[in-house]
Amino acid sequence: MAVRGPASRLSEEELLADYPFLPGAEAVLGGEPLSVRELLEAPGYDRVRAIGRARVLAAQDDPRGETGVAELPAARPDERYLSFLFARLVLAAAPSPAALRRWAVAESKRAHERLRKAAGDELEEVARRLEYTFASEGGRVRVPVAEYVRLATPIREAEFRLARQELSAGSVSVAPVRASRLLEEAVRRTLAVPPPLSPETTRAVREREAELLEEVARRLPAPTARAGGPAGPVRRELFPPCIRRMQRTLEKGENLSHAGRFGLAAFLHRAGASFESIVDAYRGAPDFDESVTRYQVEHITSRDGGRGYEPPECDTLRSHGLCARDGDPDAADPADRARDPRCFEPTLKHPLQYYRRRGGAPVEAPDGPASVPGAPGTSGGRERTPSTVRRG
Numbered sequence: 001m002a003v004r005g006p007a008s009r010l011s012e013e014e015l016l017a018d019y020p021f022l023p024g025a026e027a028v029l030g031g032e033p034l035s036v037r038e039l040l041e042a043p044g045y046d047r048v049r050a051i052g053r054a055r056v057l058a059a060q061d062d063p064r065g066e067t068g069v070a071e072l073p074a075a076r077p078d079e080r081y082l083s084f085l086f087a088r089l090v091l092a093a094a095p096s097p098a099a100l101r102r103w104a105v106a107e108s109k110r111a112h113e114r115l116r117k118a119a120g121d122e123l124e125e126v127a128r129r130l131e132y133t134f135a136s137e138g139g140r141v142r143v144p145v146a147e148y149v150r151l152a153t154p155i156r157e158a159e160f161r162l163a164r165q166e167l168s169a170g171s172v173s174v175a176p177v178r179a180s181r182l183l184e185e186a187v188r189r190t191l192a193v194p195p196p197l198s199p200e201t202t203r204a205v206r207e208r209e210a211e212l213l214e215e216v217a218r219r220l221p222a223p224t225a226r227a228g229g230p231a232g233p234v235r236r237e238l239f240p241p242c243i244r245r246m247q248r249t250l251e252k253g254e255n256l257s258h259a260g261r262f263g264l265a266a267f268l269h270r271a272g273a274s275f276e277s278i279v280d281a282y283r284g285a286p287d288f289d290e291s292v293t294r295y296q297v298e299h300i301t302s303r304d305g306g307r308g309y310e311p312p313e314c315d316t317l318r319s320h321g322l323c324a325r326d327g328d329p330d331a332a333d334p335a336d337r338a339r340d341p342r343c344f345e346p347t348l349k350h351p352l353q354y355y356r357r358r359g360g361a362p363v364e365a366p367d368g369p370a371s372v373p374g375a376p377g378t379s380g381g382r383e384r385t386p387s388t389v390r391r392g
């Protein structure tokens with residue numbers, strides 16, 4: 001079947017296999033109905049499930065999507081589509097939403113690899129099916145301003161800021177490679193939302209794929225103590241509301257500002273987290289790049305003979321909109337949704353003070369205003385901040 005309209009030169013089957021998130025992609029099955037139970041259990045779908053599991057695990061190891069899934073290029077279009085469906089189903093049933101969001105980043109980058117090499121009509125067609133109105137014109141792509149803002153806001157590279165764009169007649173004109181990056185964001189958003197599953201389906205998936213889900217949980221990064229360090233174990237449950245919210249933001253695959261990224265790395269370092277666990281804290285970032293993150297975390301933590309940059313104090317975090325003492329209405333944990341009275345104590349000036357007062361043991365913990373490290377002001381904004389430069 002051929003794609004309608006301007007993309008008629010494209011193979012519909014190949015298009016749907018490579019962009020299995022598009023509405024109507026089930027057409028690649030040729031109208032054959034398939035139940036969740038069959039997808040989970042039927043022997044005829046063993047290979048599909050094996051590829052799906054590989055897609056899930058590759059994403060947990062490398063959400064940049066650069067770790068290939070060996071079986072994928074040789075798989076038939078229907079197998080590519082079904083393995084995608086299987087992976088999405090399993091991750092929608094996973095206890096931690098972080099796994100699905102990580103996979104959403106990896107799959108959107110996989111789509112981006114094809115999109116950035118694609119002709120204008122393919123970009124336009126994929127955008128149209130995702131309900132965006134990109135229009136190719138003279139080697140450029142026009143994107144309505146409202147759509148541009150929606151897609152570019154979570155992208156951190158400065159060149160995506162609206163102020164730097166060519167605007168004309170309510171549209172932004174971008175190079176095709178930039179349009180493909182915007183579509184990558186559209187795909188990530190689509191996939192980061194779990195499909196609704198009934199309790200019975202969730203239970204069935206968890207039972208059938210218990211081993212895979214255990215492996216996923218094992219591979220998900222989590223802050224750990226600096227091994228053998230003088231500060232003892234890092235106690236995440238004692239972190240102040242601002243730091244906990246920054247971590248949740250990244251774990252949900254959402255964007256965190258430059259100031260937040262800097263503040264988080266500087267805090268975790270002083271709280272005694274290992275270098276690796278600080279890098280891990282950024283893995284859920286929608287634009288995570290391992291080598292750039294490592295470089296930036298190294299930069300923040302190695303200053304001053306390994307003491308690292310001073311984490312921002314409360315006033316600075318507040319001025320960046322990062323203080324969460326009034327509670328976070330989006331948090332799942334009721335404790336995180338509530339106002340935290342400790343943060344309203346007049347002598348509290350610094351997140352490390354908060355941590356120490358609750359029984360955490362930062363490496364160099366202030367326990368009163370006199371010993372609070374001088375606030376770095378907005379140095380977080382000046383300094384390189386963990387992570388995010390992406391390709392394209």
Ligand code: SF4
Nearest residue numbers: 240242314323324343
């Ligand atoms: S008062 Fe300070 S420690 Fe508490 S949430 Fe705000 S910035 Fe963080």
